[in-house]
Amino acid sequence: MLHLKTIRVIPLIGGMTLLFSCGSGIERVSRIENPDTLPAIHATGIEIIYSDSSIVRLTIKAPELKDFVQADTLEPKSEFPKGLTATFYNQGGGVESILSAGYAIYHIKKKTFEATGDVVIKNFSENQELHTEVLWWDELHEKIWSDQPFSITTPDGTTHGKNGFEADQSFRKYRLRGTSGQMKVKETDDGGQTTDDGGL
Structure with a gap:
Protein backbone atom coordinates (compact mmCIF):
# COMPACT_ATOMS: atom_id res chain seq x y z
CA MET A 1 0.00 0.00 0.00
CA LEU A 2 1.38 3.38 -1.02
CA HIS A 3 0.28 6.42 0.93
CA LEU A 4 0.50 9.42 -1.37
CA LYS A 5 -1.11 12.82 -0.98
CA THR A 6 -0.89 13.72 -4.66
CA ILE A 7 0.07 12.28 -8.01
CA ARG A 8 0.93 14.85 -10.66
CA VAL A 9 1.14 15.85 -13.46
CA ILE A 10 -0.47 13.64 -16.10
CA PRO A 11 -0.82 15.37 -19.52
CA LEU A 12 -4.30 15.28 -21.02
CA ILE A 13 -5.85 16.52 -24.24
CA GLY A 14 -5.86 20.19 -25.17
CA GLY A 15 -3.07 21.15 -22.78
CA MET A 16 -5.11 20.07 -19.77
CA THR A 17 -3.51 18.51 -16.70
CA LEU A 18 -4.77 16.01 -14.17
CA LEU A 19 -4.03 15.91 -10.45
CA PHE A 20 -5.12 13.24 -7.99
CA SER A 21 -5.59 14.09 -4.33
CA CYS A 22 -6.25 11.01 -2.24
CA GLY A 23 -7.47 11.05 1.32
CA SER A 24 -6.51 7.56 2.46
CA GLY A 25 -3.84 6.42 0.06
CA ILE A 26 -3.49 4.43 -3.13
CA GLU A 27 -3.12 0.71 -3.59
CA ARG A 28 -1.18 -0.50 -6.63
CA VAL A 29 -2.02 -4.05 -7.69
CA SER A 30 0.68 -6.18 -9.32
CA ARG A 31 0.20 -7.47 -12.86
CA ILE A 32 -1.82 -10.66 -12.83
CA GLU A 33 -2.68 -13.30 -15.38
CA ASN A 34 -5.96 -11.61 -16.30
CA PRO A 35 -5.42 -7.83 -15.98
CA ASP A 36 -9.10 -7.07 -16.54
CA THR A 37 -10.14 -8.61 -13.23
CA LEU A 38 -8.26 -6.35 -10.80
CA PRO A 39 -7.42 -2.64 -10.96
CA ALA A 40 -3.85 -1.34 -11.34
CA ILE A 41 -4.70 1.47 -8.91
CA HIS A 42 -7.31 1.44 -6.15
CA ALA A 43 -7.82 4.77 -4.38
CA THR A 44 -10.32 6.10 -1.85
CA GLY A 45 -11.41 9.63 -1.04
CA ILE A 46 -10.12 11.01 -4.33
CA GLU A 47 -10.29 14.40 -6.02
CA ILE A 48 -9.34 14.88 -9.68
CA ILE A 49 -8.64 18.40 -10.93
CA TYR A 50 -8.67 19.28 -14.63
CA SER A 51 -7.03 22.59 -15.48
CA ASP A 52 -6.49 24.45 -18.74
CA SER A 53 -3.81 27.17 -18.88
CA SER A 54 -3.65 27.16 -15.06
CA ILE A 55 -7.42 27.69 -14.84
CA VAL A 56 -9.43 24.97 -13.07
CA ARG A 57 -12.23 23.87 -15.40
CA LEU A 58 -13.45 20.68 -13.73
CA THR A 59 -13.11 18.85 -10.42
CA ILE A 60 -14.28 15.30 -9.77
CA LYS A 61 -14.71 13.96 -6.24
CA ALA A 62 -15.46 10.31 -5.51
CA PRO A 63 -15.39 7.95 -2.52
CA GLU A 64 -13.54 5.30 -4.54
CA LEU A 65 -11.61 4.94 -7.81
CA LYS A 66 -10.43 1.78 -9.56
CA ASP A 67 -8.07 2.17 -12.54
CA PHE A 68 -7.83 -0.65 -15.08
CA VAL A 69 -5.03 0.82 -17.22
CA GLN A 70 -2.61 -2.03 -17.99
CA ALA A 71 -1.07 -1.84 -21.45
CA ASP A 72 -2.51 -5.22 -22.44
CA THR A 73 -6.02 -4.40 -21.25
CA LEU A 74 -8.39 -4.33 -24.23
CA GLU A 75 -10.48 -1.52 -22.77
CA PRO A 76 -8.56 0.59 -20.24
CA LYS A 77 -10.99 2.35 -17.94
CA SER A 78 -11.42 4.12 -14.63
CA GLU A 79 -14.33 2.96 -12.50
CA PHE A 80 -16.12 4.97 -9.82
CA PRO A 81 -18.11 2.17 -8.11
CA LYS A 82 -19.59 4.42 -5.41
Missing part, protein backbone atom coordinates in the same frame (compact mmCIF):
# COMPACT_ATOMS: atom_id res chain seq x y z
CA GLY A 83 -20.42 7.31 -7.70
CA LEU A 84 -18.93 10.76 -8.21
CA THR A 85 -19.63 14.47 -8.15
CA ALA A 86 -18.26 16.55 -11.05
CA THR A 87 -18.15 20.35 -10.79
CA PHE A 88 -17.71 22.44 -13.95
CA TYR A 89 -16.28 25.97 -13.71
CA ASN A 90 -16.52 28.96 -16.04
CA GLN A 91 -13.60 31.11 -17.19
CA GLY A 92 -13.96 33.34 -14.16
CA GLY A 93 -13.65 30.42 -11.74
CA GLY A 94 -17.32 30.36 -10.77
CA VAL A 95 -19.32 27.14 -10.55
CA GLU A 96 -21.32 26.68 -13.74
CA SER A 97 -22.88 23.26 -13.20
CA ILE A 98 -22.62 20.15 -11.01
CA LEU A 99 -23.16 16.54 -12.12
CA SER A 100 -23.67 13.68 -9.66
CA ALA A 101 -24.24 9.97 -10.25
CA GLY A 102 -24.39 6.76 -8.26
CA TYR A 103 -21.91 4.94 -10.52
CA ALA A 104 -19.59 5.93 -13.37
CA ILE A 105 -16.97 4.57 -15.77
CA TYR A 106 -14.42 6.61 -17.72
CA HIS A 107 -13.49 4.90 -21.01
CA ILE A 108 -9.88 6.04 -21.46
CA LYS A 109 -9.42 5.35 -25.18
CA LYS A 110 -12.77 6.89 -26.14
CA LYS A 111 -12.42 9.72 -23.59
CA THR A 112 -16.05 9.31 -22.54
CA PHE A 113 -17.75 9.06 -19.15
CA GLU A 114 -20.75 6.75 -18.65
CA ALA A 115 -22.76 7.75 -15.57
CA THR A 116 -25.67 5.68 -14.24
CA GLY A 117 -27.98 5.60 -11.24
CA ASP A 118 -29.82 8.74 -10.19
CA VAL A 119 -27.86 11.08 -12.47
CA VAL A 120 -28.48 14.75 -11.67
CA ILE A 121 -27.18 17.89 -13.41
CA LYS A 122 -27.68 21.28 -11.78
CA ASN A 123 -27.00 24.31 -13.99
CA PHE A 124 -26.71 27.35 -11.74
CA SER A 125 -26.39 30.01 -14.43
CA GLU A 126 -29.68 28.89 -16.03
CA ASN A 127 -31.35 27.67 -12.82
CA GLN A 128 -32.11 24.25 -14.32
CA GLU A 129 -32.00 20.72 -12.92
CA LEU A 130 -31.97 17.51 -14.98
CA HIS A 131 -32.69 13.97 -13.75
CA THR A 132 -32.05 10.76 -15.67
CA GLU A 133 -30.75 7.23 -15.06
CA VAL A 134 -28.07 7.08 -17.79
CA LEU A 135 -25.85 9.84 -19.16
CA TRP A 136 -22.79 9.95 -21.42
CA TRP A 137 -20.20 12.73 -21.46
CA ASP A 138 -17.82 13.18 -24.41
CA GLU A 139 -14.68 14.89 -23.07
CA LEU A 140 -13.24 15.62 -26.54
CA HIS A 141 -16.34 17.35 -27.91
CA GLU A 142 -17.59 18.67 -24.55
CA LYS A 143 -21.06 17.20 -25.04
CA ILE A 144 -23.43 15.14 -22.92
CA TRP A 145 -26.31 12.95 -24.03
CA SER A 146 -28.73 10.21 -23.00
CA ASP A 147 -31.18 7.89 -24.75
CA GLN A 148 -33.17 7.31 -21.56
CA PRO A 149 -36.22 9.10 -20.07
CA PHE A 150 -35.42 12.34 -18.28
CA SER A 151 -36.94 15.39 -16.62
CA ILE A 152 -35.79 19.02 -16.62
CA THR A 153 -37.03 21.48 -14.02
CA THR A 154 -36.77 25.25 -14.50
CA PRO A 155 -38.50 28.23 -12.83
CA ASP A 156 -41.11 27.97 -15.62
CA GLY A 157 -42.05 24.33 -15.05
CA THR A 158 -40.95 20.74 -15.59
CA THR A 159 -40.48 18.99 -18.93
CA HIS A 160 -40.39 15.19 -19.25
CA GLY A 161 -38.76 13.39 -22.16
CA LYS A 162 -38.97 9.75 -23.24
CA ASN A 163 -36.22 9.50 -25.83
CA GLY A 164 -33.23 11.25 -24.34
CA PHE A 165 -31.42 14.49 -25.15
CA GLU A 166 -28.17 16.03 -26.39
CA ALA A 167 -26.48 19.04 -24.81
CA ASP A 168 -23.23 20.91 -24.35
CA GLN A 169 -21.45 19.92 -21.13
CA SER A 170 -22.53 23.11 -19.34
CA PHE A 171 -26.15 22.21 -20.21
CA ARG A 172 -26.87 25.69 -21.59
CA LYS A 173 -27.84 24.52 -25.10
CA TYR A 174 -29.70 21.28 -25.69
CA ARG A 175 -32.00 19.24 -27.92
CA LEU A 176 -34.78 17.29 -26.19
CA ARG A 177 -36.58 14.27 -27.66
CA GLY A 178 -40.11 13.03 -27.01
CA THR A 179 -41.02 15.77 -24.56
CA SER A 180 -44.19 16.64 -22.67
CA GLY A 181 -44.91 19.40 -20.17
CA GLN A 182 -44.16 23.10 -20.32
CA MET A 183 -40.91 24.99 -20.59
CA LYS A 184 -40.39 28.61 -21.57
CA VAL A 185 -38.38 29.01 -24.79
CA LYS A 186 -35.15 30.93 -24.24
CA GLU A 187 -32.81 32.34 -26.84
CA THR A 188 -29.14 31.51 -26.30
CA ASP A 189 -26.18 33.79 -26.87
CA ASP A 190 -25.50 32.32 -30.31
CA GLY A 191 -29.11 32.63 -31.44
CA GLY A 192 -30.11 29.03 -30.73
CA GLN A 193 -33.16 28.04 -28.71
CA THR A 194 -33.61 25.61 -25.84
CA THR A 195 -36.67 23.85 -27.27
CA ASP A 196 -37.41 20.22 -27.96
CA ASP A 197 -36.86 20.93 -31.65
CA GLY A 198 -33.76 23.05 -31.16
CA GLY A 199 -30.21 22.10 -32.00
CA LEU A 200 -26.81 22.31 -30.44
